[in-house]
Amino acid sequence: MSTEKSVAVITGSYKGLGFEIAKKLAKFDNIQVIITGRDKEKGLEAREKLALQGLEVDYLPLDVTDEKSVEDFVAEIRKQYGRVDILVNNAGVNPAREPEESSLLTAKLDTVLSTFTVNTIGPLRVSQALIPLMKERNYGRIVNVSTEMASLNLISNDFYPLAPSYRLSKIGLNGLASLLAKELKGTNILVNNYSPGWMKTDIGGANAPLTAEEGAETAVYLATLPDGGSQGGFFAEMRKFGGPFPLPW
Template sequence: MTEQTIALVTGANKGIGYEIAAGLGALGWSVGIGARDQERRESAVAKLRAAGVDAFGVPLDVTDDASVADAARLIEERAGRLDVLVNNAGTTGNAPQMPTTVDVATVRTAVETNVIGVIRVTNAMLPLLRRSSSPRIVNMSSTVGSLTRQTTPGAEVGPTSVAYSPSKTFLNAVTVQYAKELSDTNILINLGCPGYCATDLNGFRGVRTAQQGAAIAIRLASLPDDGPTGHFFDDAGEVPW
């Protein structure tokens, strides 16, 4: 009998994270709904369970060491391992983000959540991932973090941003370093861009649905054992660095 796949999605109580959890649950996986807000987390779990998903709540603040450690213990007690980690939790940071006038606290907040939070959660979950026969890590990034696109005249890369966009560039670089260190293991780690989705992070101005944005994460979470690692993808294919 095949063991049920155990996944954790951070920032999964709403938006793209919720749709990632729903999509993984539709595969028959057991999905941890990582979120800080208890009411929203419990509501998301209830909604997913009503839809037939084997969902369970995971109290999780990616910026807090103790919260992340508690989340790892919860998953260990529940399943004894983790097969898939989707680092989806993120923030755009406050506006404005013009380099010459930005409040440095805005930059610090974006990096703390979008980069350090990913490192914190990944490292806490790695012992559980190492117990999996086919471990996968998906880091949700953005094409606005692509330096190639940022420096290409006429490319659509959004407004000038000294906090959010560079935090995704930083995350991309960090993911490459993980892939290098883990190259002699069976852990596949990749970056996925959901595209410009209508979520509360952008005031629902996006042109894609959260469900469409979740597709790339679901694909990377379910890669075969000979799949890529240390790469950056969106729905159209590989994204240039």
Template sequence: MRRIAVVSGGNRGIGLEICRQLAGRGIHVVLASRDAGRGSAAAKVLAEQGLSVEARQLDVSDEASVAELARGIEAEHGGADIVVNNAGIAMDGFNAEVARKTIDVNFFGALRLTDALLPRMRAEGRIVMVTSGLGDRRSLSKPLKAQVGKADLTRDELIRLMRRFVDDVAAGRHTAEGWPSSAYAVSKMGLNALTGVVARELAGDGRGILCNAACPGWVRTDMGGAHAPRSVEEGAETPVWLATLPPGGPQGGVFRDKAPAAW
């Protein structure tokens, strides 16, 4: 059976290159993007290169959109083998609305898509969270750093922490509470912690599914800018490596350049 990969935010940048590299390995790729037109255009370009790619509309901030995609994957492909949570935003400024929207897309969006597709994933499936070097706990206060990095952190505890950050920003107390003034950084810290949470939840699953996070580095994309030192090909290398790990590979880790990365 041909493997099926779902890549969120797949219409440009690192996401598009992840789609290209996975399809180049003979995997059928579902290129998911919020903008249906741009997604279709991106998928067409890859298909013209002889790659097996289809476009699907997906807004990771919309429960109904996530559920519709998951149902379609099951109905048309019988399930998925790879899920790459690449969709993300980096907004200008910093206020309560920026915090709310950034956490909703970058953290809860990955959680929504993972939860929707996990029951539909086949044996030896792979889940990849695309994170960032900015998601470093060193910018947190000691108490928050300890909470986010707790070895037995639960899903509910992590969700409360992410919501607490948004509430603290809205109340004007986030600095006093030990948070940095960067919603993007906090969202990626949450994503790194979520990687460990999902990995621990999979311990008794039996399907051999692995969940890891990949830091692409500073890449020349619309988000990274023209002066970034890495190409999209280099940025996609570690996410694709994690998406195609053999059985017995690492579980619950954060990686950069195919090596464990401290965060």
């Protein structure tokens, strides 16, 4: 089956930033949003929450670290919609509050690995699974949620915690975008990363200055880029600069 509407998949989207991105994209009449996540009950609750606001989204289970879950997800997408136009790789973890994460010399390698498994390998796995569907229609917009904490050019002077597992995984995610952009050059599949800023979510904590709703704005901009738009870019949270603003890698 193939739907008339564009199909947008947002990973880890029953709460936090992912939920706000889903909500904003669901306001477009021509976009069918698929909320995804590991917990079916939370996914259905999120769908219901948006339905009460007049926004019709679907939910499908997806654990970005689980090969079988991704395979089942893609099979369901093919069966129910026959296409994917937008992928927002939002699912992420940040173990920075663990005391060992204050130094590279104490960081537990198991933690480094598990963080990479979600934040870097997860987006690679889901991209590998969904890009073939995008290629069938020569259309795709891939947005990876990164962080300015992963900018190699800013790292030496920034004031953020060391957070080695998180930073290394997001540096990997930035590398993924650059390499994918190189591979997709000449196609109408655009891949870009952005930093949503420090937001009040389970990852960001209560002291963050931004809401997830504010952090979602740049994701929507990148998810709806016109043909010929940015390929392989890294952007700051656009509200801060009054428009799209490139970050150094």
